[in-house]
Amino acid sequence: MASGGASSPALAALLLLVCCVSVAAATKYTVGDASGWTTTGDYATWASGKKFKVGDTLVFNYAGGSHTVDEVSASDYAACSSSKALSSDSAGSTTVTLKTAGKHYFICGVAGHCSSGMKLVVDVAKAVAAPAPAPAKAPAPAADTTTPDAPDTTPDTPSTSPSSSDVTPKTPVTALSPPGKKSTSGAAGLGAAAWAGLVLSGLVAAHLAAF
Ligand SMILES: [Cu+2]
Known part of the structure:
Protein backbone atom coordinates (compact mmCIF):
# COMPACT_ATOMS: atom_id res chain seq x y z
CA MET A 1 0.00 0.00 0.00
CA ALA A 2 2.81 2.43 0.92
CA SER A 3 4.86 1.75 -2.22
CA GLY A 4 1.75 1.85 -4.45
CA GLY A 5 0.73 5.15 -2.90
CA ALA A 6 4.21 6.55 -3.52
CA SER A 7 4.47 5.42 -7.16
CA SER A 8 0.95 6.55 -8.12
CA PRO A 9 1.59 10.26 -7.40
CA ALA A 10 4.93 9.93 -9.20
CA LEU A 11 3.17 8.45 -12.26
CA ALA A 12 0.45 11.09 -12.03
CA ALA A 13 3.10 13.81 -11.91
CA LEU A 14 4.85 12.30 -14.94
CA LEU A 15 1.57 12.05 -16.86
CA LEU A 16 0.74 15.65 -15.94
CA LEU A 17 4.20 16.70 -17.13
CA VAL A 18 3.73 14.77 -20.39
CA CYS A 19 0.30 16.36 -20.91
CA CYS A 20 1.67 19.85 -20.26
CA VAL A 21 4.64 19.23 -22.55
CA SER A 22 2.44 17.93 -25.38
CA VAL A 23 0.11 20.94 -25.00
CA ALA A 24 3.08 23.29 -24.99
CA ALA A 25 4.60 21.35 -27.91
CA ALA A 26 1.77 22.49 -30.24
CA THR A 27 4.08 25.05 -31.80
CA LYS A 28 3.08 27.73 -34.30
CA TYR A 29 5.75 28.10 -36.96
CA THR A 30 5.88 31.13 -39.23
CA VAL A 31 7.26 29.79 -42.50
CA GLY A 32 10.32 31.78 -43.51
CA ASP A 33 9.99 33.77 -40.30
CA ALA A 34 9.95 37.53 -41.05
CA SER A 35 10.61 36.94 -44.75
CA GLY A 36 7.43 34.92 -45.11
CA TRP A 37 6.38 32.81 -48.10
CA THR A 38 8.30 34.26 -51.06
CA THR A 39 10.27 33.23 -54.11
CA THR A 40 13.51 34.28 -52.41
CA GLY A 41 13.03 32.05 -49.38
CA ASP A 42 15.24 29.07 -48.52
CA TYR A 43 12.73 26.79 -46.83
CA ALA A 44 15.00 23.75 -46.63
CA THR A 45 17.31 25.79 -44.42
CA TRP A 46 14.37 27.26 -42.51
CA ALA A 47 12.91 23.78 -41.77
CA SER A 48 16.22 22.16 -40.85
CA GLY A 49 16.65 21.55 -37.14
CA LYS A 50 12.98 22.17 -36.38
CA LYS A 51 11.09 19.34 -34.64
CA PHE A 52 7.62 19.43 -36.18
CA LYS A 53 4.97 17.42 -34.35
CA VAL A 54 1.36 16.50 -34.90
CA GLY A 55 -0.74 19.45 -33.74
CA ASP A 56 1.82 22.07 -34.75
CA THR A 57 0.72 24.80 -37.16
CA LEU A 58 2.47 26.39 -40.14
CA VAL A 59 1.65 30.03 -40.91
CA PHE A 60 2.41 31.14 -44.47
CA ASN A 61 2.52 34.95 -44.79
CA TYR A 62 2.40 36.47 -48.32
CA ALA A 63 0.54 39.01 -50.41
CA GLY A 64 -2.93 37.62 -51.08
CA GLY A 65 -3.46 36.50 -54.66
CA SER A 66 0.21 36.65 -55.66
CA HIS A 67 1.10 33.20 -54.28
CA THR A 68 -0.59 30.01 -53.21
CA VAL A 69 0.01 27.40 -50.55
CA ASP A 70 -0.62 23.99 -52.06
CA GLU A 71 -0.08 20.76 -50.15
CA VAL A 72 0.99 18.12 -52.65
CA SER A 73 2.34 14.59 -52.86
CA ALA A 74 6.04 13.79 -52.77
CA SER A 75 6.17 13.21 -56.51
CA ASP A 76 4.26 16.42 -57.26
CA TYR A 77 6.58 18.24 -54.88
CA ALA A 78 9.55 16.96 -56.87
CA ALA A 79 7.84 17.87 -60.16
CA CYS A 80 6.59 21.27 -58.87
CA SER A 81 3.09 20.27 -59.95
CA SER A 82 0.00 21.46 -58.08
CA SER A 83 -2.56 20.02 -60.52
CA LYS A 84 -3.47 17.33 -57.98
CA ALA A 85 -2.98 19.45 -54.86
CA LEU A 86 -4.37 17.98 -51.65
CA SER A 87 -5.28 21.50 -50.53
CA SER A 88 -4.78 25.01 -51.89
CA ASP A 89 -5.11 28.50 -50.47
CA SER A 90 -4.22 31.98 -51.76
CA ALA A 91 -5.84 34.21 -49.14
CA GLY A 92 -2.53 35.78 -48.10
CA SER A 93 -2.17 34.31 -44.63
CA THR A 94 -2.58 30.56 -44.70
CA THR A 95 -2.50 28.54 -41.49
CA VAL A 96 -2.00 24.80 -41.92
CA THR A 97 -2.37 22.45 -38.96
CA LEU A 98 -0.11 19.40 -39.21
CA LYS A 99 -2.67 16.72 -38.40
CA THR A 100 -0.74 13.58 -39.36
CA ALA A 101 2.78 12.28 -38.82
CA GLY A 102 5.13 11.93 -41.75
CA LYS A 103 6.29 14.28 -44.46
CA HIS A 104 4.11 17.13 -45.66
CA TYR A 105 4.91 18.90 -48.93
CA PHE A 106 3.95 22.49 -49.76
CA ILE A 107 4.58 24.42 -52.97
CA CYS A 108 3.47 27.66 -54.54
CA GLY A 109 1.21 26.99 -57.51
CA VAL A 110 2.14 30.14 -59.40
CA ALA A 111 4.15 29.23 -62.51
CA GLY A 112 7.90 29.33 -61.91
CA HIS A 113 7.69 30.01 -58.15
CA CYS A 114 8.17 26.42 -56.95
CA SER A 115 11.11 25.83 -59.28
CA SER A 116 12.70 29.03 -57.99
CA GLY A 117 12.60 27.66 -54.43
CA MET A 118 9.09 28.35 -53.16
CA LYS A 119 8.70 24.86 -51.77
CA LEU A 120 8.69 23.42 -48.30
CA VAL A 121 8.82 19.91 -46.88
CA VAL A 122 8.32 19.26 -43.17
CA ASP A 123 8.83 15.92 -41.43
CA VAL A 124 6.16 15.67 -38.75
CA ALA A 125 6.75 13.44 -35.73
CA LYS A 126 3.98 11.71 -33.80
CA ALA A 127 2.42 13.60 -30.91
CA VAL A 128 4.46 13.46 -27.71
CA ALA A 129 1.54 12.16 -25.64
CA ALA A 130 1.44 8.72 -27.36
CA PRO A 131 5.07 7.48 -27.01
CA ALA A 132 5.86 9.31 -23.74
CA PRO A 133 3.77 7.14 -21.30
CA ALA A 134 5.70 4.00 -22.31
CA PRO A 135 9.14 5.36 -21.27
CA ALA A 136 7.55 6.97 -18.19
CA LYS A 137 6.22 3.58 -16.97
CA ALA A 138 9.44 1.72 -17.78
CA PRO A 139 11.78 3.60 -15.37
CA ALA A 140 9.30 3.37 -12.45
CA PRO A 141 9.17 -0.50 -12.21
CA ALA A 142 12.91 -0.67 -12.92
CA ALA A 143 13.60 1.56 -9.91
CA ASP A 144 11.21 -0.54 -7.75
CA THR A 145 12.91 -3.83 -8.64
CA THR A 146 16.47 -2.54 -8.18
CA THR A 147 15.67 -1.10 -4.74
CA PRO A 148 14.42 -4.43 -3.18
CA ASP A 149 17.21 -6.40 -4.89
CA ALA A 150 20.01 -4.58 -3.06
CA PRO A 151 18.61 -5.22 0.50
CA ASP A 152 17.87 -8.87 -0.41
CA THR A 153 21.51 -9.66 -1.15
CA THR A 154 22.73 -7.76 1.91
CA PRO A 155 20.77 -9.85 4.52
CA ASP A 156 21.88 -13.07 2.81
CA THR A 157 25.51 -12.51 3.79
CA PRO A 158 24.80 -11.91 7.53
CA SER A 159 22.37 -14.87 7.66
CA THR A 160 25.27 -17.29 6.97
CA SER A 161 27.52 -15.70 9.60
CA PRO A 162 24.92 -16.16 12.46
CA SER A 163 24.54 -19.84 11.50
CA SER A 164 28.33 -20.31 11.64
CA SER A 165 28.35 -18.59 15.07
CA ASP A 166 25.64 -21.10 16.13
CA VAL A 167 27.98 -23.93 15.15
CA THR A 168 30.87 -22.45 17.14
CA PRO A 169 29.23 -22.89 20.60
CA LYS A 170 28.24 -26.50 19.74
CA THR A 171 31.85 -27.52 19.11
CA PRO A 172 33.06 -26.66 22.67
CA VAL A 173 30.04 -28.46 24.20
CA THR A 174 30.79 -31.73 22.40
CU1 LIG B 1 4.49 32.04 -55.32
Missing part, protein backbone atom coordinates in the same frame (compact mmCIF):
# COMPACT_ATOMS: atom_id res chain seq x y z
CA ALA A 175 34.53 -31.26 22.98
CA LEU A 176 33.97 -30.86 26.70
CA SER A 177 31.69 -33.90 27.15
CA PRO A 178 34.07 -36.60 25.77
CA PRO A 179 36.95 -35.59 28.10
CA GLY A 180 34.54 -35.70 31.07
CA LYS A 181 33.42 -39.27 30.19
CA LYS A 182 36.97 -40.37 29.49
CA SER A 183 38.24 -39.00 32.80
CA THR A 184 35.51 -40.69 34.87
CA SER A 185 35.73 -44.02 33.01
CA GLY A 186 39.53 -43.88 33.19
CA ALA A 187 39.45 -43.26 36.93
CA ALA A 188 36.96 -46.08 37.45
CA GLY A 189 39.10 -48.46 35.34
CA LEU A 190 42.21 -47.49 37.20
CA GLY A 191 40.44 -47.89 40.51
CA ALA A 192 39.07 -51.34 39.60
CA ALA A 193 42.48 -52.51 38.34
CA ALA A 194 44.16 -51.18 41.48
CA TRP A 195 41.68 -52.92 43.76
CA ALA A 196 41.97 -56.17 41.75
CA GLY A 197 45.74 -55.95 41.99
CA LEU A 198 45.58 -55.32 45.70
CA VAL A 199 43.13 -58.21 46.28
CA LEU A 200 45.21 -60.61 44.11
CA SER A 201 48.45 -59.60 45.78
CA GLY A 202 46.74 -60.01 49.19
CA LEU A 203 45.50 -63.52 48.31
CA VAL A 204 48.93 -64.53 46.96
CA ALA A 205 50.58 -63.16 50.09
CA ALA A 206 48.08 -65.10 52.25
CA HIS A 207 48.74 -68.38 50.34
CA LEU A 208 52.51 -67.84 50.48
CA ALA A 209 52.27 -67.15 54.23
CA ALA A 210 50.17 -70.34 54.74
CA PHE A 211 52.76 -72.56 53.08
Whole structure:
Protein backbone atom coordinates (compact mmCIF):
# COMPACT_ATOMS: atom_id res chain seq x y z
CA MET A 1 0.00 0.00 0.00
CA ALA A 2 2.81 2.43 0.92
CA SER A 3 4.86 1.75 -2.22
CA GLY A 4 1.75 1.85 -4.45
CA GLY A 5 0.73 5.15 -2.90
CA ALA A 6 4.21 6.55 -3.52
CA SER A 7 4.47 5.42 -7.16
CA SER A 8 0.95 6.55 -8.12
CA PRO A 9 1.59 10.26 -7.40
CA ALA A 10 4.93 9.93 -9.20
CA LEU A 11 3.17 8.45 -12.26
CA ALA A 12 0.45 11.09 -12.03
CA ALA A 13 3.10 13.81 -11.91
CA LEU A 14 4.85 12.30 -14.94
CA LEU A 15 1.57 12.05 -16.86
CA LEU A 16 0.74 15.65 -15.94
CA LEU A 17 4.20 16.70 -17.13
CA VAL A 18 3.73 14.77 -20.39
CA CYS A 19 0.30 16.36 -20.91
CA CYS A 20 1.67 19.85 -20.26
CA VAL A 21 4.64 19.23 -22.55
CA SER A 22 2.44 17.93 -25.38
CA VAL A 23 0.11 20.94 -25.00
CA ALA A 24 3.08 23.29 -24.99
CA ALA A 25 4.60 21.35 -27.91
CA ALA A 26 1.77 22.49 -30.24
CA THR A 27 4.08 25.05 -31.80
CA LYS A 28 3.08 27.73 -34.30
CA TYR A 29 5.75 28.10 -36.96
CA THR A 30 5.88 31.13 -39.23
CA VAL A 31 7.26 29.79 -42.50
CA GLY A 32 10.32 31.78 -43.51
CA ASP A 33 9.99 33.77 -40.30
CA ALA A 34 9.95 37.53 -41.05
CA SER A 35 10.61 36.94 -44.75
CA GLY A 36 7.43 34.92 -45.11
CA TRP A 37 6.38 32.81 -48.10
CA THR A 38 8.30 34.26 -51.06
CA THR A 39 10.27 33.23 -54.11
CA THR A 40 13.51 34.28 -52.41
CA GLY A 41 13.03 32.05 -49.38
CA ASP A 42 15.24 29.07 -48.52
CA TYR A 43 12.73 26.79 -46.83
CA ALA A 44 15.00 23.75 -46.63
CA THR A 45 17.31 25.79 -44.42
CA TRP A 46 14.37 27.26 -42.51
CA ALA A 47 12.91 23.78 -41.77
CA SER A 48 16.22 22.16 -40.85
CA GLY A 49 16.65 21.55 -37.14
CA LYS A 50 12.98 22.17 -36.38
CA LYS A 51 11.09 19.34 -34.64
CA PHE A 52 7.62 19.43 -36.18
CA LYS A 53 4.97 17.42 -34.35
CA VAL A 54 1.36 16.50 -34.90
CA GLY A 55 -0.74 19.45 -33.74
CA ASP A 56 1.82 22.07 -34.75
CA THR A 57 0.72 24.80 -37.16
CA LEU A 58 2.47 26.39 -40.14
CA VAL A 59 1.65 30.03 -40.91
CA PHE A 60 2.41 31.14 -44.47
CA ASN A 61 2.52 34.95 -44.79
CA TYR A 62 2.40 36.47 -48.32
CA ALA A 63 0.54 39.01 -50.41
CA GLY A 64 -2.93 37.62 -51.08
CA GLY A 65 -3.46 36.50 -54.66
CA SER A 66 0.21 36.65 -55.66
CA HIS A 67 1.10 33.20 -54.28
CA THR A 68 -0.59 30.01 -53.21
CA VAL A 69 0.01 27.40 -50.55
CA ASP A 70 -0.62 23.99 -52.06
CA GLU A 71 -0.08 20.76 -50.15
CA VAL A 72 0.99 18.12 -52.65
CA SER A 73 2.34 14.59 -52.86
CA ALA A 74 6.04 13.79 -52.77
CA SER A 75 6.17 13.21 -56.51
CA ASP A 76 4.26 16.42 -57.26
CA TYR A 77 6.58 18.24 -54.88
CA ALA A 78 9.55 16.96 -56.87
CA ALA A 79 7.84 17.87 -60.16
CA CYS A 80 6.59 21.27 -58.87
CA SER A 81 3.09 20.27 -59.95
CA SER A 82 0.00 21.46 -58.08
CA SER A 83 -2.56 20.02 -60.52
CA LYS A 84 -3.47 17.33 -57.98
CA ALA A 85 -2.98 19.45 -54.86
CA LEU A 86 -4.37 17.98 -51.65
CA SER A 87 -5.28 21.50 -50.53
CA SER A 88 -4.78 25.01 -51.89
CA ASP A 89 -5.11 28.50 -50.47
CA SER A 90 -4.22 31.98 -51.76
CA ALA A 91 -5.84 34.21 -49.14
CA GLY A 92 -2.53 35.78 -48.10
CA SER A 93 -2.17 34.31 -44.63
CA THR A 94 -2.58 30.56 -44.70
CA THR A 95 -2.50 28.54 -41.49
CA VAL A 96 -2.00 24.80 -41.92
CA THR A 97 -2.37 22.45 -38.96
CA LEU A 98 -0.11 19.40 -39.21
CA LYS A 99 -2.67 16.72 -38.40
CA THR A 100 -0.74 13.58 -39.36
CA ALA A 101 2.78 12.28 -38.82
CA GLY A 102 5.13 11.93 -41.75
CA LYS A 103 6.29 14.28 -44.46
CA HIS A 104 4.11 17.13 -45.66
CA TYR A 105 4.91 18.90 -48.93
CA PHE A 106 3.95 22.49 -49.76
CA ILE A 107 4.58 24.42 -52.97
CA CYS A 108 3.47 27.66 -54.54
CA GLY A 109 1.21 26.99 -57.51
CA VAL A 110 2.14 30.14 -59.40
CA ALA A 111 4.15 29.23 -62.51
CA GLY A 112 7.90 29.33 -61.91
CA HIS A 113 7.69 30.01 -58.15
CA CYS A 114 8.17 26.42 -56.95
CA SER A 115 11.11 25.83 -59.28
CA SER A 116 12.70 29.03 -57.99
CA GLY A 117 12.60 27.66 -54.43
CA MET A 118 9.09 28.35 -53.16
CA LYS A 119 8.70 24.86 -51.77
CA LEU A 120 8.69 23.42 -48.30
CA VAL A 121 8.82 19.91 -46.88
CA VAL A 122 8.32 19.26 -43.17
CA ASP A 123 8.83 15.92 -41.43
CA VAL A 124 6.16 15.67 -38.75
CA ALA A 125 6.75 13.44 -35.73
CA LYS A 126 3.98 11.71 -33.80
CA ALA A 127 2.42 13.60 -30.91
CA VAL A 128 4.46 13.46 -27.71
CA ALA A 129 1.54 12.16 -25.64
CA ALA A 130 1.44 8.72 -27.36
CA PRO A 131 5.07 7.48 -27.01
CA ALA A 132 5.86 9.31 -23.74
CA PRO A 133 3.77 7.14 -21.30
CA ALA A 134 5.70 4.00 -22.31
CA PRO A 135 9.14 5.36 -21.27
CA ALA A 136 7.55 6.97 -18.19
CA LYS A 137 6.22 3.58 -16.97
CA ALA A 138 9.44 1.72 -17.78
CA PRO A 139 11.78 3.60 -15.37
CA ALA A 140 9.30 3.37 -12.45
CA PRO A 141 9.17 -0.50 -12.21
CA ALA A 142 12.91 -0.67 -12.92
CA ALA A 143 13.60 1.56 -9.91
CA ASP A 144 11.21 -0.54 -7.75
CA THR A 145 12.91 -3.83 -8.64
CA THR A 146 16.47 -2.54 -8.18
CA THR A 147 15.67 -1.10 -4.74
CA PRO A 148 14.42 -4.43 -3.18
CA ASP A 149 17.21 -6.40 -4.89
CA ALA A 150 20.01 -4.58 -3.06
CA PRO A 151 18.61 -5.22 0.50
CA ASP A 152 17.87 -8.87 -0.41
CA THR A 153 21.51 -9.66 -1.15
CA THR A 154 22.73 -7.76 1.91
CA PRO A 155 20.77 -9.85 4.52
CA ASP A 156 21.88 -13.07 2.81
CA THR A 157 25.51 -12.51 3.79
CA PRO A 158 24.80 -11.91 7.53
CA SER A 159 22.37 -14.87 7.66
CA THR A 160 25.27 -17.29 6.97
CA SER A 161 27.52 -15.70 9.60
CA PRO A 162 24.92 -16.16 12.46
CA SER A 163 24.54 -19.84 11.50
CA SER A 164 28.33 -20.31 11.64
CA SER A 165 28.35 -18.59 15.07
CA ASP A 166 25.64 -21.10 16.13
CA VAL A 167 27.98 -23.93 15.15
CA THR A 168 30.87 -22.45 17.14
CA PRO A 169 29.23 -22.89 20.60
CA LYS A 170 28.24 -26.50 19.74
CA THR A 171 31.85 -27.52 19.11
CA PRO A 172 33.06 -26.66 22.67
CA VAL A 173 30.04 -28.46 24.20
CA THR A 174 30.79 -31.73 22.40
CA ALA A 175 34.53 -31.26 22.98
CA LEU A 176 33.97 -30.86 26.70
CA SER A 177 31.69 -33.90 27.15
CA PRO A 178 34.07 -36.60 25.77
CA PRO A 179 36.95 -35.59 28.10
CA GLY A 180 34.54 -35.70 31.07
CA LYS A 181 33.42 -39.27 30.19
CA LYS A 182 36.97 -40.37 29.49
CA SER A 183 38.24 -39.00 32.80
CA THR A 184 35.51 -40.69 34.87
CA SER A 185 35.73 -44.02 33.01
CA GLY A 186 39.53 -43.88 33.19
CA ALA A 187 39.45 -43.26 36.93
CA ALA A 188 36.96 -46.08 37.45
CA GLY A 189 39.10 -48.46 35.34
CA LEU A 190 42.21 -47.49 37.20
CA GLY A 191 40.44 -47.89 40.51
CA ALA A 192 39.07 -51.34 39.60
CA ALA A 193 42.48 -52.51 38.34
CA ALA A 194 44.16 -51.18 41.48
CA TRP A 195 41.68 -52.92 43.76
CA ALA A 196 41.97 -56.17 41.75
CA GLY A 197 45.74 -55.95 41.99
CA LEU A 198 45.58 -55.32 45.70
CA VAL A 199 43.13 -58.21 46.28
CA LEU A 200 45.21 -60.61 44.11
CA SER A 201 48.45 -59.60 45.78
CA GLY A 202 46.74 -60.01 49.19
CA LEU A 203 45.50 -63.52 48.31
CA VAL A 204 48.93 -64.53 46.96
CA ALA A 205 50.58 -63.16 50.09
CA ALA A 206 48.08 -65.10 52.25
CA HIS A 207 48.74 -68.38 50.34
CA LEU A 208 52.51 -67.84 50.48
CA ALA A 209 52.27 -67.15 54.23
CA ALA A 210 50.17 -70.34 54.74
CA PHE A 211 52.76 -72.56 53.08
CU1 LIG B 1 4.49 32.04 -55.32
